[in-house]
Amino acid sequence: MPDSIPENSVGIVKSQTLQFNTAIELDCGQVLNEYELVFETYGELNQNHSNAILICHALSSDHHVAGYYSMEDKKPGWWENYVGPGKPIDTNHFFVICCNNLGGCKGSTGPVSINPETGKLYGPDFPIVTVKDWVKSQKALSDKLKINKWFAIVGGSLGGMQVMQWAIDYPDLMYHAIVIAAAAKLSAQNIAFNEVARQAILSDPDFHQGRYYDHDTKPRRGLMLARMLGHITYLSDDSMRKKFGRDLREGKINYGFDVNFEVESYLRYQGASFVDRFDANTYLLMTKVLDYFDPASEYDGLISTAFKNTLAKFLVISFTSDWRFSPERSKEIVKGLLDCHRDVSYFEIKSHQGHDAFLMPIEDYMNVFSAYMETAATQKGLL
Amino acid sequence: MRPDLEIISKWIRPNSRVLDLGCGDGSLLKYLRESRKTSGYGLEINPENLVKCLRAGINVIQTNLNTGLSQFNEHSFDFVVMTQTLQAINRPDKLIQEMLRVGNEGIVTFPNFGHWKTRFYLGFGGQMPVTRSLPCQWYDTPNIHLCTLKDFERHCADHNILILKRAVVNINHEQTLTTRLFPNLLGEIALYHFKRAQ
Structure with a gap:
């Protein structure tokens, strides 16, 4: 429990839920006629809706990115180190959104939700979703929130995969793609x-x-x-x-x-x-979402072909001690982008924390992230 | 803009794709983007410089140049530039070949070891030279492969590399009459523009 909320925290936060009644056709062939997404937002959306950042969460995290639910809350959100006033994703300037993904268990429709067709919990009957399906549902969310173009879409690990899928599927709906400790596809070992x-x-x-x-x-x-x-x-x-x-x-x-x-x-x-x-x-x-992610498979197996239509400016970050999503995997992403002459910057942050480094406060990582976001915001006239 | 970078920018055609090896704080690429409308990337290894590049708004890829340029395809750049870095590379000869694999033309600058002061230092003093353009001691210098204008030009001749332009400047990056008359003796920094000979 925090004695007092730190000044550079977004503070006490509340999640919201939106109901979607437009059916979503999933990669597996099944259709979800209706679904709910739970999400949190921090910061203020500006008048022309140009300062919105979408954060995509990883395997076991959720929409609670930053802040505390109450003064009794033991821990803040999972990316408290990077999201808040004066932090790399600076909520003084940006409006930040993260939703719990479909199939999750923190409030969005998933195995622990009621299947409207049976009146019982979905359980194992919940269809296997993919990164592409998630991106589709996040697009539906952005439409409801009237965000026509994201200033940036950001994610680490499985979150970074969603960022790449966004850049491929909706090239003109985002300015910046920030892909951290991710891979263009899983290795056999993974x-x-x-x-x-x-x-x-x-x-x-x-x-x-x-x-x-x-x-x-x-x-x-x-x-x-x-x-x-x-x-x-x-x-x-x-x-x-x-x-x-x-x-x-x-x-x-x-x-x-x-x-x-x-x-x-x-x-x-x-x-x-x-x-x-x-x-x-x-x-x-x-x-399974992780295992199935392979956007290149739709483009002759070449990630550079998959990236060909992207328009976003990319920032790719990896960590030296990360062996689950090693720097080599990030370099494959970068190579794909270089092959088709995209705007990309790449950083390999020295760290000893392994894959978890992407959540940790590491000075070089902080500096790179802040410099990128500030420069991008200045260029867009947000600062 | 530093006079040597000014010279380089004059050699680079507008709208070119440029790769800058060891791009430092990104000032050359920024200048080229603004004055020559170029695009491309900088490669750098130092974390502080990398952040400066981001703040300059240029694309920068963290890379150790000693591991080569394998992430780039053949002839994907019009120019590959390397300023004041050649002498700090493990195998400069291999990197020059890499420059001409990924780029159509190359530009390098390096401190001239043939300058009279370094000759004097070694010839009369009997010690490894410590000068304004080579300020480090023999044991902590990053400059491990120093050469003279003659060395570089012989290397190019032996390796099928055609020198298109040469400029030789003093420590203030200025071309003077004396650097023109006796480049290998009085020039402190050499600039070369080259490509693969047909």
């Missing part, structure tokens, strides 16, 4: 990690083919394992060594399978607390 996470959930006896709600239970062990595995891949060897080393929980080895090392305790805690705030069916869906 898909393999997701598959282990899915198998952990699917093989949990409490999973009940995804209908665990009917059995008043949830696949706790499976989801916990999935999160523990994921968490390891978001950190780096170096950051784990720095954080935990081989420190022992009770100061000595206990010759058993209970928690011995600090790192074990940490992972169990992370896994267990994740189970309380996340839905297993949503987790399964999100990993």
Whole structure:
């Protein structure tokens, strides 16, 4: 709980929900006749609606990007370091929006919503969505909010994939594309990690083919394992060594399978607390969204061809210690943009925090991000 | 604008696509964009310079030039420029080849090791030269591959590279009568414009 809200925070925030009654045709062939999106906004939309920034969230995060829900709130939103007054995404100048994506479990239509056709929870029947589907639904949201052209669309990891899809699908509806710690498609190793996470959930006896709600239970062990595995891949060897080393929980080895090392305790805690705030069916869906993302597949397998019609100015950022979405993957994005002569700047930030670095306050990263946003805002006459 | 950059900008045709290797704070690219309507990218490695490039509004790609230019396709630029960086590269010969792979024409500038002061320093003093254009000590200098005008021109001749233009300036980046008369002795900074000989 914050004693007082820091001055450079957006402060106490509230989420909003919009209902959409225009059907959305999904990549998988199914149609969602109606759906809801929950979102948050920070800052003020200016008169000609030219200062709007869309933030796209990653695998397990949501629309709560910045600020606190109440004075009792333990933690601010997931990108508090980068969104707020005087921060790189400066809410003194920009109007910021982030929505929980379709298939999510934080208020937008997803497995834990009621299926209007059956009157019961969707559960495993919720269709498998894609990044393209999400971008379509975000476009519907921008139409409702009367934002004709985004000043920038920004995202890290899976969020960065949505930014690229936006730039490809709606080239003239955005000025800036900011793609952080992302990839143009997952590697086999990355898909393999997701598959282990899915198998952990699917093989949990409490999973009940995804209908665990009917059995008043949830696949706790499976989801916990999935999160523990994921968490390891978001950190780096170096950051784990720095954080935990081989420190022992009770100061000595206990010759058993209970928690011995600090790192074990940490992972169990992370896994267990994740189970309380996340839905297993949503987790399964999100990993599939990641696996299926490959915009080049519609363009002869060439990402440079996919980028050919883009008009946005790109900022691409990677982190040296990120091995889940390594700098090499970001360089592939940059190469695709260079091949078709797009405006792009690329930065490889020195960091030890692994994939999670994109959430952390890192000086070089802050400087680059701020410099880009300020320069872009000045050029557009927003500053 | 620094006189040497002024000279370079005169060599670059309007509306060209330019790649600047080791672009520093981006001032050359910014000047070229404004005066010559060029487009393109700067490559830089220093984080502070990278941020300055962003503030100058130019496209900059964080790159270690020692790993080559593999991210660029053949002949994707009209000009590839490299100012005061050649001497700090692990293999300048390979990078010059790379410049002429991704660009149609190249422009380099470097400190002339044949200048009388460096000759004097080494010849009479018996020590590695420390001068205004080469201010570092032998152990901490980034300048690991120094050459003279003669060296560079011989390298070009041996490697099928045609020199289109040459300018030689003093430390204040000015061309004077003496730098014209005795370039390899009195010129402190050399500027070359070259392309692949047919």
